[in-house]
Amino acid sequence: MDVMKFNEAEVAEPDDWTNIGLSARASEDALVAGAIDYPAHWADFTVSNPNALELIVSPGTLFSDGALYRNAAPTTINIQQYLPIVAGDNRFLALLADGAVETTTEERLFETDAETEATISQQAPKVEKRKIDFTIAFGATSPTPLKPAVPANRCCIAWVELSTVGVAAIEPNHAARVKTLYEHEGRLVSVEGEIGQISASVRTIKTDIANIQARLGDIPSPAIVRQMKRSIAQLLIESNVPPEALAYDYDPGLLGDKWDHLHASWLARVREGVRFAYAAERDMQLALIDDQASNIKKSGNLLLPEWTEETRLEVSGDGGSVNIAGAAHTIVTAVQRTLSRTVTEYGPTITGCTNAQEWARYAASLGIGALFTLNGETFEVVSFYNYGHGGHHWVDARKITKRQVTETYWEYITSTVGLNGSIYGQTWLNTQPSVITSIDLNFTLASLTGPVHLLLCECLENGAPDFNYVIARVEKQPEDLVVGWNKFALAPTLLDGGKRYAWVTVTTGNHALATVSGNVFAQGSRFVCSDGAWAQPSIDSDFSFRLNCAKFARTRTTVDFQPLTLDDGMTEIRLLHAGWEAAGTNLVWEIKVPSIPDAQWRPLTFDNADGADDLNGLPALVQIRAVFMGTTDLQPAIVLDAYARGMTFRNRGDYVAIGEIIDFGVATTTVQTDSVIDAFDPVKHTAAPKLVVGAVVYTPGVVTITDEESDNGIRRRILATFTVPSTSQARYRLDMTTTEVTDVPFLQNRAVYAL
Numbered sequence: 001m002d003v004m005k006f007n008e009a010e011v012a013e014p015d016d017w018t019n020i021g022l023s024a025r026a027s028e029d030a031l032v033a034g035a036i037d038y039p040a041h042w043a044d045f046t047v048s049n050p051n052a053l054e055l056i057v058s059p060g061t062l063f064s065d066g067a068l069y070r071n072a073a074p075t076t077i078n079i080q081q082y083l084p085i086v087a088g089d090n091r092f093l094a095l096l097a098d099g100a101v102e103t104t105t106e107e108r109l110f111e112t113d114a115e116t117e118a119t120i121s122q123q124a125p126k127v128e129k130r131k132i133d134f135t136i137a138f139g140a141t142s143p144t145p146l147k148p149a150v151p152a153n154r155c156c157i158a159w160v161e162l163s164t165v166g167v168a169a170i171e172p173n174h175a176a177r178v179k180t181l182y183e184h185e186g187r188l189v190s191v192e193g194e195i196g197q198i199s200a201s202v203r204t205i206k207t208d209i210a211n212i213q214a215r216l217g218d219i220p221s222p223a224i225v226r227q228m229k230r231s232i233a234q235l236l237i238e239s240n241v242p243p244e245a246l247a248y249d250y251d252p253g254l255l256g257d258k259w260d261h262l263h264a265s266w267l268a269r270v271r272e273g274v275r276f277a278y279a280a281e282r283d284m285q286l287a288l289i290d291d292q293a294s295n296i297k298k299s300g301n302l303l304l305p306e307w308t309e310e311t312r313l314e315v316s317g318d319g320g321s322v323n324i325a326g327a328a329h330t331i332v333t334a335v336q337r338t339l340s341r342t343v344t345e346y347g348p349t350i351t352g353c354t355n356a357q358e359w360a361r362y363a364a365s366l367g368i369g370a371l372f373t374l375n376g377e378t379f380e381v382v383s384f385y386n387y388g389h390g391g392h393h394w395v396d397a398r399k400i401t402k403r404q405v406t407e408t409y410w411e412y413i414t415s416t417v418g419l420n421g422s423i424y425g426q427t428w429l430n431t432q433p434s435v436i437t438s439i440d441l442n443f444t445l446a447s448l449t450g451p452v453h454l455l456l457c458e459c460l461e462n463g464a465p466d467f468n469y470v471i472a473r474v475e476k477q478p479e480d481l482v483v484g485w486n487k488f489a490l491a492p493t494l495l496d497g498g499k500r501y502a503w504v505t506v507t508t509g510n511h512a513l514a515t516v517s518g519n520v521f522a523q524g525s526r527f528v529c530s531d532g533a534w535a536q537p538s539i540d541s542d543f544s545f546r547l548n549c550a551k552f553a554r555t556r557t558t559v560d561f562q563p564l565t566l567d568d569g570m571t572e573i574r575l576l577h578a579g580w581e582a583a584g585t586n587l588v589w590e591i592k593v594p595s596i597p598d599a600q601w602r603p604l605t606f607d608n609a610d611g612a613d614d615l616n617g618l619p620a621l622v623q624i625r626a627v628f629m630g631t632t633d634l635q636p637a638i639v640l641d642a643y644a645r646g647m648t649f650r651n652r653g654d655y656v657a658i659g660e661i662i663d664f665g666v667a668t669t670t671v672q673t674d675s676v677i678d679a680f681d682p683v684k685h686t687a688a689p690k691l692v693v694g695a696v697v698y699t700p701g702v703v704t705i706t707d708e709e710s711d712n713g714i715r716r717r718i719l720a721t722f723t724v725p726s727t728s729q730a731r732y733r734l735d736m737t738t739t740e741v742t743d744v745p746f747l748q749n750r751a752v753y754a755l
Contacts, residue, residue: 089141689718
């Protein structure tokens with residue numbers, strides 16, 4: 001700082017006295033700017049209202065741009081002009097302080113003549129002082145007024161709220177007040193106390209972290225824990241454990257029991273994976289273009305290539321006979337079976353789900369379910385292994401899926417018939433597959449009363465007829481019977497090779513059949529049933545009979561069906577029908593898209609899976625035909641009943657799958673979802689896992705994506721971590737989109753973990 005010095009004999013100049021004041025002010029400014037340095041802050045001011053229309057600001061100090069400004073006297077401000085006019089309105093005023101410099105003058109004598117010392121009186125600047133001016137910034141009037149904006153380089157010392165009658169409230173602007181050293185010291189003492197506590201806690205935490213670090217090798221990685229949770233959830237499904245609240249949940253995407261199909265946002269379907277919903281679909285009955293075509297023959301609803309009848313097995317009588325009404329009349333309950341059904345799916349959006357093997361997890365209590373449900377007709381399969389009458393054959397390929405039951409006659413679709421009368425019959429071993437069309441019986445006595453019921457059934461392992469496995473039945477009235485050979489015409493029925501079958505008569509009439517004695521026919525036995533269940537074989541004779549089977553005109557037959565249609569185009573075709581396809585025969589469906597130039601018939605076979613690309617153009621009409629291939633002795637068959645359906649579909653381009661509420665059994669704020677999405681193309685598809693808690697949809701904070709190759713292209717795995725308010729319940733949600741409805745991914749499985 002500068003110090004002015006004078007000698008005793010020195011003549012002081014006028015500037016010397018001015019510099020003394022300037023030096024003092026410079027010292028003060030240096031302290032304010034260097035040590036305090038508050039930008040546009042105030043100190044010591046108080047604002048009061050002696051009446052409703054005036055404000056009084058006490059003396060105070062303004063710190064601005066490294067300088068001090070001060071008013072030595074109170075300032076009165078009239079605020080009447082700012083009062084709101086409308087009753088109920090209020091307004092905020094900002095009282096702004098600005099620094100100003102003021103120079104005051106005083107009367108002084110000035111010497112005009114040095115020799116005479118004459119003087120003159122005049123005004124001269126004497127004091128330069130810094131003062132404070134006050135201005136008003138006002139906001140808009142409103143029942144809920146807002147404070148006016150204050151520029152960053154201006155100092156607001158108080159907010160004043162006005163009503164229509166005057167000052168309503170005065171609020172000091174403490175944010176712009178200069179804090180005293182005493183205040184800073186108090187705050188510092190408090191902070192030092194907190195730091196001491198934090199230091200002690202940090203020392204404890206460091207010790208705990210060191211102990212945790214020493215045990216990290218004993219803790220499995222999160223990936224291993226997720227694998228364990230997933231595996232445990234799969235085992236719980238397989239063991240059919242009753243559901244309970246668990247902190248993890250797994251769904252292989254095969255059934256709909258863990259999905260909320262009634263949710264307002266649901267846009268998906270569950271079919272061996274959670275797939276895109278259909279935007280349009282049509283269900284039509286499979287129908288021929290020409291029912292009277294010469295290359296086919298229909299027996300009721302059963303369609304076969306053209307055939308004539310020939311006798312495959314004949315046992316001639318030798319003069320003996322047996323009265324088939326001679327046994328006690330009993331009631332037998334015959335259960336007639338129905339031909340198994342086949343479904344063929346075709347199209348660019350058909351992809352096989354590798355979770356198909358997980359059906360075995362449900363075999364103890366669940367069946368195929370929706371896969372074979374149509375118009376109220378539900379087909380159930382007990383197991384996915386070939387045993388008994390529930391054998392099932394499963395084949396998956398990209399773009400074509402074909403499912404069929406390998407047993408000829410379905411065990412679960414039956415009709416039960418009660419018959420009363422004497423029960424006789426004959427068994428035989430069918431050595432090769434054949435299509436039986438009729439059975440001829442040689443009557444030696446034909447009564448005028450009592451119809452004759454003829455049943456065709458399989459045999460039990462002990463060779464006795466199985467009345468619970470009837471595959472054909474016919475009734476002949478007594479007036480239609482004659483002495484001699486009588487033909488019992490059957491609907492063409494497939495008999496498997498290597499199986500033992502039986503024909504059975506049930507009648508109350510006095511009829512007799514011719515027999516042959518001795519061991520002329522060694523491949524079967526004549527029997528009589530005395531109680532409707534137990535069959536007693538005869539060792540001394542067999543009935544005389546003829547088995548007539550179909551002889552087909554050609555080995556390959558093409559049959560045209562009515563085309564399949566769907567407005568605005570289709571991406572998938574599904575064909576469902578009953579029938580048989582015995583070993584050595586083949587029934588192949590073929591399609592042709594007329595809208596494609598030079599269109600060719602394409603078979604719906606696995607070696608022609610790429611033909612599904614024909615539907616990429618979303619054709620509205622597709623021609624179909626069936627190709628029957630076999631031998632002159634054996635051909636496949638189709639049942640064209642009301643359940644023979646041709647279905648067409650087109651997928652949506654958006655997808656929302658929402659699960660049922662999962663009860664974790666514990667409260668958590670962190671939830672992970674693990675989604676496996678098959679047939680995923682990052683260029684065309686998007687997938688976004690979400691979590692629903694209550695009515696709020698949460699997006700993940702952390703997402704980890706892993707892609708791997710699969711039979712369907714890319715299989716994407718998305719691990720998403722969600723932070724949510726504490727909850728013990730949540731729903732899984734997945735949103736997906738595709739730019740092409742002919743190329744859609746699907747959710748293969750998902751797991752949810754509460755952490």
